[in-house]
Amino acid sequence: MNRNLGLYWAFGALFILVVSIVTVAIYYPVKWPTIFYLTWVISPGIVGGLVFYNMDKKEVWGK
């Protein structure tokens, strides 16, 4: 069982978010609505990965 799995997925989501935001920042004439949109849609992956990592570390899973 890989106990760092949640951390890897959180970093994956963070990478996707950063790339998307940089793309919008470079090309879009109106940036903030799209940056808010991307953050709202992608950031749950970061939160979920970190929470899962924490739960794995604390071994909270029922038998």
Place this chain on the structure above:
Amino acid sequence: MDIYTLVTIAFLVAFLAIGLYVSRKTHTVEDHFVMSRSASAFFITGTLIATNISSTGFIGFSSTITQLGPTRYTIQYGATMMMSLFLGLYIGRFLFRMKLMTISEFFTKRYEGKLVHIGASVVIFLSMTVYMISVVLTSIMVTHGLFGWSTKISLIVILTLLTLFTTTGGMRSVVVTDTAMFIVIAASALIIGPAIIVALGGIGSAVNQAAQSIPYIFELQGNSPKLIGYMSILEMNVLSCMLVGGSPQLISRVSIAKSERELGKAMVYLAVLFPVVIIVLLYPFGFFPLFNSGVEPADAFVWTCKNLVPPIFGAVAIAGVMAAALSTISSLHQQAAVALSSSIMKDIFFPKMSSSSLLKLNRYCTVLIALIVYAFVSNPAIKPSMYLDALLFANAMFAAWVPAIYLGVTWKRANTKGAVWSIFLSVLVIIAVSVLRNNGKLPIWTPVNVIGLMVSTTTMIFVSLFTKPNLDNPVYDEIHQKAV
């Protein structure tokens, strides 16, 4: 027969073959309803994404995004991810510990008396059937646009195919074929969305052209007035929460997991992968008006498949739409049949029915539901454009029972009277508000599901607080004992 038809039929045959092959392992009621609780995170993720996208996601949303802008309807997937995580990492663990065979069984185990069980079962059956009608309506748009099939022929092909593998393989067939379909759907997303941007000369060129002629695509509300746009965003986000947290076809996936950790892992995979599929697939349709192609928004997806990518890729993408439609319909079909056979007919009328008879009854119910859907959709008064109304109504119905589930597992004081009043009162309010909105008596932006959720939640809390609590609840204690 052109390449699009050939490839789509080849995929449909492959999905049917997979479903029937997997069905060899289905022998018991537990196999049929919850695939013997053996699903890994990969299968749970696959079935959740495939079921969640549906043809409504492909055809309905690509059409709406083409007209209104890209963010207004896809922003709801943020709420989808949040709710998925809440379900998988918190609430779902309690439901998993209850070892449920059907979602209605939760009400039998957690609350006393039959009334709450009947209310929940009827809500499940009605919402699943109306939701199935919504997805079948969008599937017919695809088969009509693609093959030129009439409504009746489309219905016969779709419903026969689904009834065949849902009756034989149950949940196991649905989950395994869903996962195969998810792979095709992901491939479609990676082909079609980027093709629009590439055809417009890359992201820089597409954005420059959009800034000149369709600047509204950079705003959250799209080309609608701010009030309508923001209320719609609110309604769609609540809709997503209800869909993930309250719809039986998605919440039932909690019971198929082989462990709590696998369930949590699946939701993390989902929260990272699903936004990528959605953004890559749907967001580029916001730029579609730049082509000035003259095609109807409803045909934008099929037009892109046929004109912007090589035929074989376009054919795979169209097969992906059919896959999305079939995977969602099969899940809805399976859940509606389970609600009718097990939760309504067996539990209420024939409680002593044997497992083998229940399995048989479930198969008859699957056929019966296919006939009900056929009768509704083939009615000339039902138009394909009504898909969104049906989707919103079915979804609003989930709001009726969500508090009874969520408060039931987290709040010991939640009691039977609260659950009964919450479900019945909010169903009445949801039906009344839907009718008034559709008749123009209430503004079109009135969010039915938000109102339904507010009524059901406040009723559940107030009635539970002001009536006698049942604090000696062994099920509640048992599922909480194992939590750390």
